[in-house]
Amino acid sequence: MYDLTAFQRDVLYMIAGQDEPHGLAIKDELEEYYETEIHHGRLYPNLDEVVDKGLVEKGELDKRTNYYTITARGQRELEARREWENQYVESLTSSAE
Template identity: 70%
Template sequence: MDDLTGFQRDLLTVTAGLDEPHGLAIKEEMEDYYEIEVHHGRLYPNLDTLVEKGLIEKSKADRRTNVYTLTKRGSRELNARSDWEAQYVET
């Protein structure tokens, strides 16, 4: 995960946390977090990068909607990142 941008790590986290992680739902969650509009030209290329890296899978829900799900590798990477962060952040 050290080669991902912060935005890509956030996309991975949001994808893991949604029941039906399709593009629009991910976009809305990211916009809520960042408090700015997330343009399609930023969202989808970054999702595609995560697919290329084997961290998420993309499948078709219908002709217009893609669903993004965490792979086993993506889940392992996300958990490892969380464990690493927990070493430095007190709760």
């Protein structure tokens, strides 16, 4: 996961939290989070990248619409990332008390 961009990590988190989202649903969620328009030229190459890395699987709903699901590897990578983040966040919480 260390070789993903922050945007790709956000894509991975968003897919993990949804039930087989399609590209436009992912785009809408990310636009809400980033509070800015996400262009297709940014979204789809990054989706392809996480698919190519084996973190996400792409399926076909119909000839025009794909859906995305997190793989077991993607889930493990997210869990490892959360553990890594928590060691720093928990130390902040402890020192603030």
